[in-house]
Amino acid sequence: MIRCIAAEWMKLKHSRIWLILIILPIISVLIGSANFFMNQGVLQNEWYSLWSQVSLFYGEFFFPLLIAICCAYVWRLEHFNHNWYMIMTAPVKRTSIFIAKIAVVSLLLFFVQGFFFILYIIAGNIIGLSTEIPGELVGWFLRGWMASITIGTLQLALSMRFRSFALPIGIGLCATIFGLAMYIAELGMFFPHSLLTIGMGVLSQSGLSSFSEHLQFLITNILYILVIGLLATNWLRRTDIVA
Amino acid sequence: MSVIQLEFYKLRRKQLLLFVTLFLLIEISWAFMVMNHSIARNPDQASWEPLIMTISTMNGLFLPILSAICVSRICDMEHKGSTWKLLLALSVQRRQLYFAKYFCANSIMLAISLFQISSIAIYGLLKDFTQPIPLSILGRFFIGVLLTNAAIIALQQWASLAIKNQAFALALGMIGSFFGMTAGLFPFSIRKFFIWAYFIDLSPIQQHFTNEQITYSVKDFNDLLPLMVTVFMVAVFLYLAGSFHIAKKEV
Numbered sequence: 404m405i406r407c408i409a410a411e412w413m414k415l416k417h418s419r420i421w422l423i424l425i426i427l428p429i430i431s432v433l434i435g436s437a438n439f440f441m442n443q444g445v446l447q448n449e450w451y452s453l454w455s456q457v458s459l460f461y462g463e464f465f466f467p468l469l470i471a472i473c474c475a476y477v478w479r480l481e482h483f484n485h486n487w488y489m490i491m492t493a494p495v496k497r498t499s500i501f502i503a504k505i506a507v508v509s510l511l512l513f514f515v516q517g518f519f520f521i522l523y524i525i526a527g528n529i530i531g532l533s534t535e536i537p538g539e540l541v542g543w544f545l546r547g548w549m550a551s552i553t554i555g556t557l558q559l560a561l562s563m564r565f566r567s568f569a570l571p572i573g574i575g576l577c578a579t580i581f582g583l584a585m586y587i588a589e590l591g592m593f594f595p596h597s598l599l600t601i602g603m604g605v606l607s608q609s610g611l612s613s614f615s616e617h618l619q620f621l622i623t624n625i626l627y628i629l630v631i632g633l634l635a636t637n638w639l640r641r642t643d644i645v646a
Numbered sequence: 647m648s649v650i651q652l653e654f655y656k657l658r659r660k661q662l663l664l665f666v667t668l669f670l671l672i673e674i675s676w677a678f679m680v681m682n683h684s685i686a687r688n689p690d691q692a693s694w695e696p697l698i699m700t701i702s703t704m705n706g707l708f709l710p711i712l713s714a715i716c717v718s719r720i721c722d723m724e725h726k727g728s729t730w731k732l733l734l735a736l737s738v739q740r741r742q743l744y745f746a747k748y749f750c751a752n753s754i755m756l757a758i759s760l761f762q763i764s765s766i767a768i769y770g771l772l773k774d775f776t777q778p779i780p781l782s783i784l785g786r787f788f789i790g791v792l793l794t795n796a797a798i799i800a801l802q803q804w805a806s807l808a809i810k811n812q813a814f815a816l817a818l819g820m821i822g823s824f825f826g827m828t829a830g831l832f833p834f835s836i837r838k839f840f841i842w843a844y845f846i847d848l849s850p851i852q853q854h855f856t857n858e859q860i861t862y863s864v865k866d867f868n869d870l871l872p873l874m875v876t877v878f879m880v881a882v883f884l885y886l887a888g889s890f891h892i893a894k895k896e897v
Contacts, residue, residue: 418811420813423813423814423817426817426821427817427820427821427824430821430824431824434824434828434831437831437832438828438831460824460827460828464707464823464824464827465820465823465824468711468820468823469820472813472816472817472820475813475816476811476813479811479812479813482726483726566726567660567719567722568718568722568812568813568816569714569715569716569718569719569722569812569816570665570715570719572711572715572816573665573669573711573712573715576669576708576711577668577669577672580672580673580676581672584676
């Protein structure tokens with residue numbers, strides 16, 4: 404397993420994927436902060452108002468798309484030059500290949516989330532917010548990361564299945580809209596993309612209040628990761644792959 | 647002509663048209679849900695202006711990424727199949743190939759725009775809007791979408807063909823969607839530099855906020871004309887720059 408993760412990591416070397424991963428958080432925080440700065444008369448809840456501005460488009464639309472691009476990128480190499488045959492004949496379990504990809508994507512998303520949160524704190528300090536940084540920040544970070552791994556597992560399965568780079572990203576965008584509808588219908592706990600909305604406190608910063616809600620959030624994420632992971636690895640094991 | 651036919655032939659099993667139609671259906675469904683909600687709260691909103699404005703705003707989010715996906719699929723098949731050398735060994739100029747792909751992408755987006763306009767008209771009729779179908783406004787809306795798409799497709803095609811890794815072209819589309827969606831937050835002096843913002847700027851309807859109320863007015867065509875010419879020039883420039891660059895690029 405460790406060797407698989409190391410191999411995946413090696414494939415990303417010199418790929419400049421980091422450029423894509425850092426540019427979106429920068430743009431999101433810049434635009435959100437500029438909007439907050441220009442409308443401070445209306446947005447008076449300091450850090451919370453700033454969060455509502457920087458996280459709205461980022462958490463609702465663009466972070467899921469970034470995850471989709473990241474996952475499509477991780478599978479891209481296998482779809483090229485008959486590389487599928489190479490990984491299928493490598494002396495590693497097929498399950499390990501998929502888990503290694505989840506591990507690498509999770510690590511990349513952890514950095515993206517961390518970078519976004521650091522930028523948020525820097526922006527708040529530059530604007531000169533006088534109150535304390537919200538205590539919910541750690542929760543938004545961890546829950547957002549957890550939900551992003553769930554979306555990542557789904558997108559990895561789609562990118563594995565479809566040879567096209569763009570198609571899983573398009574499906575990801577459709578799922579984002581569906582996730583928003585699920586959230587509005589108060590069924591957000593049952594769909595990966597709306598779990599991100601809930602986890603990051605994008606539309607409602609009150610977020611998850613009780614222990615049972617936290618537990619439900621955690622269980623739903625784990626269930627999604629397990630079920631999608633099992634279906635994907637089952638497909639890998641049973642299908643006669645033609646590159 | 648045969649080069650263009652070949653592009654469509656290559657797409658015959660890719661179900662691209664089906665995908666973009668489904669994608670557009672999601673956008674339209676969302677827009678109509680917003681309109682239903684808006685009409686339920688305020689029956690005065692049951693008119694063409696808010697409907698066209700809602701679709702224009704949503705186009706800012708959906709069409710840049712849809713163009714990016716569409717163009718990426720048309721261009722990436724050559725990268726993936728390593729068919730560039732094969733194509734260039736034929737007696738076809740690179741510029742002809744570039745034009746064929748551009749024409750193909752624009753045709754798909756044109757079909758989408760027509761579908762969008764038909765949906766607007768059908769929604770208005772089903773909701774019994776008091777005014778008749780505003781053909782002139784819909785025509786201007788159509789031209790605005792077409793021109794903005796033409797400029798965005800030119801940029802996306804350049805990116806998709808110049809950089810083999812489609813992650814960059816799709817990231818560009820995503821950033822475009824971001825600017826398209828947030829364009830309304832910025833003054834015109836800033837957003838005029840971003841082509842993705844023109845889905846709103848070339849929209850024939852303008853939105854005003856007065857006393858916490860949203861009102862709509864129809865823009866004068868003479869005010870829109872210089873912007874349309876500018877976007878057309880940008881599309882031509884991006885197309886020529888991309889075509890020239892790809893023609894000179896080593897395969």
